[in-house]
Amino acid sequence: MISGDALGVALPPQPGARYPEAHSQRGRLVDRRRDIERPSPLPQHILSSTQFDRGFLDYLYTLTTTIRRFDKSREGLGYLQSLLPHKRAMLYFTQPSTRTFLSFQSACHVLGISASEIRDAATSSERKGESVEDSLRTFSSYVDLIIMRSPIAGLCERVAQLLDGTPRPVPIVNAGSGPDEHPTQALLDIYTLRRSLRLGGGIDGKTICMVGDLKRGRTVRSLARLLTNYDDVRIVFASPPAFRIAEDLRHDLSVSGLKFHETDDFEAAIADADAIYMTRIQDEYDAVGAEPVDTSRFHLTAAHLPRLKTDAVIMHPLPRRDELDVAIDDDPRAKYWRQERNGMWVRVALLTMLFGVDDRVQLPEL
Ligand code: NCD
Numbered sequence: 249m250i251s252g253d254a255l256g257v258a259l260p261p262q263p264g265a266r267y268p269e270a271h272s273q274r275g276r277l278v279d280r281r282r283d284i285e286r287p288s289p290l291p292q293h294i295l296s297s298t299q300f301d302r303g304f305l306d307y308l309y310t311l312t313t314t315i316r317r318f319d320k321s322r323e324g325l326g327y328l329q330s331l332l333p334h335k336r337a338m339l340y341f342t343q344p345s346t347r348t349f350l351s352f353q354s355a356c357h358v359l360g361i362s363a364s365e366i367r368d369a370a371t372s373s374e375r376k377g378e379s380v381e382d383s384l385r386t387f388s389s390y391v392d393l394i395i396m397r398s399p400i401a402g403l404c405e406r407v408a409q410l411l412d413g414t415p416r417p418v419p420i421v422n423a424g425s426g427p428d429e430h431p432t433q434a435l436l437d438i439y440t441l442r443r444s445l446r447l448g449g450g451i452d453g454k455t456i457c458m459v460g461d462l463k464r465g466r467t468v469r470s471l472a473r474l475l476t477n478y479d480d481v482r483i484v485f486a487s488p489p490a491f492r493i494a495e496d497l498r499h500d501l502s503v504s505g506l507k508f509h510e511t512d513d514f515e516a517a518i519a520d521a522d523a524i525y526m527t528r529i530q531d532e533y534d535a536v537g538a539e540p541v542d543t544s545r546f547h548l549t550a551a552h553l554p555r556l557k558t559d560a561v562i563m564h565p566l567p568r569r570d571e572l573d574v575a576i577d578d579d580p581r582a583k584y585w586r587q588e589r590n591g592m593w594v595r596v597a598l599l600t601m602l603f604g605v606d607d608r609v610q611l612p613e614l
Pocket residue numbers: 347348424430433466467527528565566567
């Protein structure tokens with residue numbers, strides 16, 4: 249049998265192989281995916297949070313937690329890096345981004361994928377009049393994966409469909425499509441909720457309060473739709489009347505049977521919630537000369553903390569402004585920095601699934 253050394257790569261761990269620092273506290277480490285079915289078929293693209301079901305989520309999150317174990321040792325990280333060094337990704341981000349860009353770029357590096365980037369359409373041939381579709385088709389000649397953020401709702405789906413009809417259909421990942429969707433943010437939000445609420449029985453049966461610009465915040469739209477995969481979840485949407493959820497989301501949630509309630513009583517909504525998901529006002533979409541909406545009643549401050557449940561979870565997709573007081577950062581219920589870091593690991597897991605190497609990420613039973 250050929251050895252990993254002979255190939256110059258690390259092969260999957262053999263039965264009995266050990267990752268020195270990967271033991272659990274109890275000295276036993278079990279990969280729970282052995283009881284969870286691998287989704288079939290694996291996704292070809294990541295376009296919308298509506299494409300996932302509970303089985304997919306359970307598999308993805310167990311995989312993510314397994315992958316995080318590999319981060320605990322140099323040997324484990326070296327193994328992850330040996331999985332996809334023959335792959336190249338394009339990060340096409342023509343809307344501002346700090347954490348999503350870095351999170352995807354870092355996820356690529358974790359897996360050995362080399363990543364190139366375009367961060368401004370003005371530096372591409374779009375400036376010469378090339379259509380965005382032609383630009384993206386051009387990338388597909390050079391790379392194996394396109395991760396894209398754009399102000400245009402629906403563009404990812406269009407490009408995925410276009411590329412599927414060509415001889416080089418590379419996967420498309422939606423990293424934010426205008427005010428429409430942000431599916432990978434929703435996936436990491438649920439991972440964070442699931443971990444933070446695990447001692448209280450998980451997400452099923454919980455009340456999640458979403459606050460802020462619910463009309464144009466794409467993270468809210470994707471997360472609310474993803475929550476329909478859980479049982480007896482109730483969403484309370486708290487916002488000024490001008491920023492209530494859009495009609496299409498209201499319709500989809502009603503059809504799904506998920507219980508939800510819309511209110512402008514912020515104080516009552518947060519007191520009842522198992523998780524509070526704060527969001528920023530998306531004023532980049534304001535019409536020129538529009539009167540600003542007063543949102544000051546929807547700011548979470550340190551003064552609210554005593555009124556929240558003692559085991560409540562406070563989240564925010566970030567970046568934040570004054571809707572989330574920095575004085576809250578040290579409260580044990582604040583999970584947004586952890587949420588941000590979780591994002592990279594969920595994205596690593598997603599990329600292994602897109603390239604079909606997720607089944608090579610296995611920990612031995614020690
Ligand atoms: C969000 C986004 O871009 O939609 N940020 C993120 O990706 N974490 C939220 C926002 O910009 O308000």
